[in-house]
Amino acid sequence: MKKNNTTLPVLCGAAILSLFIGTLLTIRSLGQIERTAEIWLKKGNDLQEMTALRTIASEHRKLLEQYAQYPAAPAPLGELARLAVPGLNLMTRSTETHPSVPGWTAHKVNIGLIDISGDDFGRFLEALTTTTPPWAILDCTLSASPAPGRLAKVELVLETVGK
């Protein structure tokens, strides 16, 4: 086997160089493997959390789309009460509005229902939840009337949104 005199030194040099670089790269990789694993784990967790956040954002959008189908203005409480329970004594204590998501306004109303029976209260609750947009009860305080006939006094904080 006749080979050029320079072939073996060149081959040996290349082998030594490749082994040296390979060893350096291996040391580098081994040194970084723990940190890389940590970063991947953290990024994976971030990705999971962001996927969950996207689900929330998506639910918000669906809710807005649903509300967009409803009448722009919420149903007036007085009219709602009259329709549900004729002769209901509804007293509006306070009303406030504040901006919600762009294009929408939140309406918060504090009302009092005097001498309402359990059945009437149930009907009024039904009317609140079935109207569109629905009224949400944030706070409810009920105290039975000392008078006979199972009547009660109810204080409600209600909230809804409109355009």
Next chain:
Amino acid sequence: MTPLATAPWAKTAFGIDCSERNPIIVKATKTRRSLNFENIDETTLATVPASAVIADCLLQKESFTRWLTAPIASAQKAEKVFPSLLDIQLPFSVEDCEYTLLQTRPTTDRTGTRGLVAGARTVDIEKRLTVLSALGVNPHLLDQEGLALWTQSLEESPFVKGGSELRIVLYLSTERVTLSIGQNSEFLGAHTMRQLDADQIHRILKSYFPAPPPLTQWFITGPQAILPESGESPLDSLTKRWPGPMKMTREPPTFLARALATRALTPGPIRCNLRTGRFLHPALEQRQAKRPYQWAIASLMAGLLLCTINMAWIIFGAYRAADIQKKLHALATEITGSPHGIPAGQELLASRRAIETETLAMEPFLAATDTPITPTLKTLLLVAHKEGISIETLSMSRKNRVIQGFAPKWTQAEAACRHLNNQGWVATLERKDSPPGEERVAFIIGLERSHEKK
């Protein structure tokens, strides 16, 4: 560089024993687990394939084996002084020899190193090659007779612990008798004589063992091998003085040729090739010359493989990191609704803030669907109606959820509690003292969401 003493790459080897008028030739073929032997005639040698190896040996009278002892514990250093020690022991100059160190081991007191050397004078090697050339044979390997006899005896009858301590292989041919001696599995030395001389053999054995060991194992082999029948043969005389079983080896005429072929094909202890230096076979020289190139290429390949694996790992890591980052950015863009302005690494933070702000603004929307107050109130009114419970006070807000009332019996209060639990509340029922004159049971129910429970 260590000279090649075997040819493990070869599949076939021809072992030649030229001691008789007609050479004894054995063809050994390597199979997966063993060697197959076939006795062939001289004419077949003319058609030996290039890939096969031919092994012959220098007879004991043409070569030597010596155990040398250097007073140096380091084997590497001892190897450097062995040539000088050999020079002292030989009756001719070591420069006129081809020799090879076969084995080193520490001395029993571990202060020195023993080395087994085999060699032959160059003139004897030349003569042997000339003889073989006349027969049309150009052997790749020139082994040593005594060593070959010893290892083949161990190959065919392995050393057994607790058996005979001394083993003697006696090779008998028409023109010589060769003696290979070993203790346990270690080769001690080899000797040769023109004819079987029991007294001479006794003297040789006495030089190794002043007193005969309890048991000596005799292996008789060679073309003239024959076990003693009468009680007056030289072999009988030997077994009387060195008692022990005397056995004939398998196919004694081809024993040496088998040994040479086996040693050529299989690696093992004390393998020997005295065809070295200027006598080296061209095929082995070529193979030996290739070895540095093969090593360099193998190292280069290993280095390149290391580099490739690491580069692949680095690229994969970078690709994966970029891929995750891309997904994070896409999600952040979708969540925040702002395609620009989210710095890398801030995606999660920006998304959290966006969702927090959005959730705050969405509270009036969420209240209508999420608040549990309305359905609870409805349930409570229904249960109260059904169980005959009267509610005295009720407070339902985000922080405070308490119901106070009267039930006709305690079981009805418990039933109300169960209904509330079924709605996902954790209701705590507590009995209160009823006011004087009140026959119904006074109770108080506290409500908590299951995730709020401490």
